[in-house]
Amino acid sequence: MYAVYDRWSEIARESFESEQNMVNFDHINHIVFAGMGGSGTIGDIFSSILSRSKIHVNVVKGYVLPKTADSNTLVVSISVSGNTAETLSVLESAQKINCKTIAFSSGGRILDFCTKNKIQHRVVPQIHSPRASFVSYLYSILKVLHVTLGIKQEDILESIEELEKIGTRINSSNLTDSNMSLNLAKWITGIPMIYYPFGLQSTGIRFKNSLNENAKIHASAEDVIEACHNGVVSWEKKSNFQPILIEGQDDHIKTKERWQILKKLLQQNDIEYKEIISIKGGILSKLVNLIYLLDYTTIYLAIKLNTDPTPVKSIDFIKKNLKIEKI
Template sequence: MNLKMNGRDPSGILNKTRELPDQLLKGWSIGKAMNPDIDIETYRQIVFCGMGGSAIIGDLARLILSDLSLPFLVNRGYDLPSFAGPETLIVASSYSGNTEETLSCFEQAVQKKCAVICITSGGTLQKRAAELDYPVFQLPAGYPPRTASGFGLGVLLSIFESQGSETVNEVSLNESVRFLKGLDSVWSNPENPECLPYQIASKVQGRIPLIYATEDKCQAVGYRWKTQLNENSKSQAFYVSFPEMNHNEIVGWMRHEGIESYYCQLLMIILKLPDDHFRNQMRMDLTQKLVKADGGLVIELKAEGATFLARLLYLLFLGDLMSVYLSYMYKVDPADIQHIDNLKAGLAAVK
């Protein structure tokens, strides 16, 4: 299959997605070049404000920076939590700089006299931050936000490494980048029999994927799989965490006549890390057995990589590429987000 000639990716989403390794390095260098005057020990909590592709980097950072001494909350919405104040560090993340929910939180942070740093490529957020002399980490412009996550994640990791986090450093980041580039040399060619993202896309095609990963180690990646399938592939997908799904959703996999009409369309995808709690690993194994015994379809994907960072990025990169390949199979443009554009236009008409 010649993906370049099928005319389904005029915006080059595949190539932008493949930039993840280089974006991480670029973001890291942006963070180090800024070197803002921040001492997180002077704050009581960190609140990361963002939506969509600009929010997922907060989710990922929260997992990776597990040794941070402060609570790290990812806030998706219009309002800051009531506890936000002068002892709160607000990270306002909006790739476009015009995300209305993030701008709302930014203005509230100003009123509450919070400390604020901004991650953006421009727009109103950059303008307001400059007016108030807040630190701005300027990202390269020209990308759909979901294809620019590597920039923002690199910035965040750089900032908190400078604050004493030992879970990531320049050496481990470079090792992870080399690892991703090795994967890209195989995964960027769907005609290669070892192109795992394309193989998975072939299994997802025509089905409704339900994605599962552990809450404390892989939640961000599982949710990213869901949203990338939504946006790139124009398809429905769902995500729930282990062990929570074992207390409710697992019962929904019990096969019976009432759900037979759609049961065979469901596909369970389990994202597994060796870092997962051993009891959660047991839960994943037992859950698969139960679902398979009822004739359910299951794919288990085990993360590879020498470090926790590399393993998270392995699964992230795998899902991103898979969703683009699935868009080709569905013959849709992965860049098209017409429903989002129409929704924004409707909102703009009512102030």
């Protein structure tokens, strides 16, 4: 797995410069990204990027297409395996009500469904595992849909350059104290409690999911503003939870104020915490940079815990026991 992560910036550039045919969907006022796990994270990223646009965005991590979907809705279905039951269900619903649709998968039942129903589909090979394939899927989708989504090519290229920069600092060729991912992995001894601000939700959720899948440990993630209305009370008692604060360079002024108050509270309760601060630049660059740093943390943590990050036996068990409906 680490060998794939070492190549993330290279994979990202190859994916964006691939020969995938671009598509430009017109007359869209609503976009639905459907996907589970790492594929759902990609939807979260696009939701963050488009949060300031006039297009309404939903991210569906389940079986049900929003009731607001219609012929002016673009449904983007993402499944690395191509066999994700929840994503296929959303795709089937979208096809029935004549939504504009496109799917991305490595093949599987989703490719079969798209071929049968003449739905736009792009094959993106799986690299090692769904979560390790994150950048290949993200940048393949950006190649195909960046015009439709209104994302500038220069912002995409900037994000790849930032991946290259941080890669030299955190990959397996730098096992020194200057490796931020390695240092964070060494610090984690309990249950990570991840706080994130509006706009960086995808990084917090992805970090939690990667801790679950790679390191096989429990973790929790919460919006910092919401946490200040409930979750912070938990710090009044000692526990084995460890706060990790994911902060943005351009967080809203009131969010920055809340970060300072939260840190003061943790200090008063003698609770050690770690801060992970985003780089400057566009929102896409911030998101992929943070995800790279935090994903690699989970690989180093798995190694520290003498755990193979690749197998996900419990997920396999769930999938094996699902009833598969005919297409």
